[in-house]
Amino acid sequence: MRLDGQIALVTGGASGIGKATVLALAGEGATVVCADVDQKRARDLVREAADGGLKVEAVEMDLADPASTRRSAAEVLKRHPRVDILVNGAGWGDIQPYIENSPEFMDRVIAINLGGPVHLTQALLTPMIAANRGKIVNIASDAGRVGSGGETVYAAAKGGVIAFTKSLAREVARYSINVNCVCPGPTDTPMLATRSEKLREAFIKAIPFRRFAAPQEIADAILFFAGDNSRYVTGQILSVSGGLTLAG
Numbered sequence: 421m422r423l424d425g426q427i428a429l430v431t432g433g434a435s436g437i438g439k440a441t442v443l444a445l446a447g448e449g450a451t452v453v454c455a456d457v458d459q460k461r462a463r464d465l466v467r468e469a470a471d472g473g474l475k476v477e478a479v480e481m482d483l484a485d486p487a488s489t490r491r492s493a494a495e496v497l498k499r500h501p502r503v504d505i506l507v508n509g510a511g512w513g514d515i516q517p518y519i520e521n522s523p524e525f526m527d528r529v530i531a532i533n534l535g536g537p538v539h540l541t542q543a544l545l546t547p548m549i550a551a552n553r554g555k556i557v558n559i560a561s562d563a564g565r566v567g568s569g570g571e572t573v574y575a576a577a578k579g580g581v582i583a584f585t586k587s588l589a590r591e592v593a594r595y596s597i598n599v600n601c602v603c604p605g606p607t608d609t610p611m612l613a614t615r616s617e618k619l620r621e622a623f624i625k626a627i628p629f630r631r632f633a634a635p636q637e638i639a640d641a642i643l644f645f646a647g648d649n650s651r652y653v654t655g656q657i658l659s660v661s662g663g664l665t666l667a668g
Contacts, residue, residue: 421647424449427500428646431483431540432510434461436609437559440635441507444643446474450505453496455481483510483536484528493543502547502554505646508537508581509559513574515615526573533577538584545592554597557645558585559638562603562665565657578603582657589655598654600645605661607633628663 428445432438433454446452446469454476456462462478469476477499481492496503512532514525537558548554563571564578582601589599606623624630641660644650659665 421649422449426450426504428505429453429455429496429503430507430509431455434458434465437607437635437638438509439465440639441509441642442476444639446476451475453477453479455479457482484531486539489536489539490543493540502551503544505555506544507557507642510536513571515570518572521573529573530577534580537581548597549595552596555646556599557642558601560601560603562605562659562661565603566665586655593654600653601657602641603657603659604638605633605664607635607638609635626664633662
């Protein structure tokens with residue numbers, strides 16, 4: 421599968437699953453825009469990709485701010501006629517009892533995890549419709565499929581991403597635009613490294629494969645939805661969790 425000549429945009433692309441996805445898409449020939457609030461990491465990734473002969477650009481994007489998100493989308497559309505592949509990959513949250521969540525914390529979780537994809541997708545959709553083609557891959561979480569203690573608002577936001585995926589897929593199928601969703605389980609990312617050793621050990625015991633996913637393994641699933649091998653697949657939710665939620 422090759423993506424030569426296509427423009428991809430990955431949010432949260434400077435680290436973790438997002439970085440693995442940027443490199444996977446660029447490795448197949450796409451020009452990839454790494455959209456991230458952390459511009460130092462994004463610029464470092466641009467240089468790393470260039471050293472490997474890959475085409476990666478950076479754009480600053482704060483998904484917690486709808487106006488900033490739309491301005492950044494407009495900047496990308498000044499550089500390129502359209503985005504062919506959109507990966508809504510950025511996510512943010514913390515583990516704490518719901519009763520202890522502050523209003524500010526809840527608003528930020530919802531803004532980044534649900535509001536960000538909703539605003540960004542709308543800002544980039546018109547050129548896709550005009551071209552009668554496009555791939556949108558939303559990254560939710562198994563927390564949104566089956567729930568997760570200590571992540572109630574995060575799970576609610578990711579559940580919203582799942583519903584957003586299915587509804588948007590119905591709306592834009594007439595324009596040959598595919599919309600699908602990947603739900604990672606626990607993955608070896610910088611965010612996971614901030615969790616307690618006790619929690620990480622509990623996760624590993626619960627995962628049938630007895631290990632965390634590598635970011636590249638999530639990127640492989642995203643790559644499937646981004647390429648031509650999934651041209652007749654839309655509105656689907658794929659759990660990549662090592663069997664953690666196989667009954668969910």
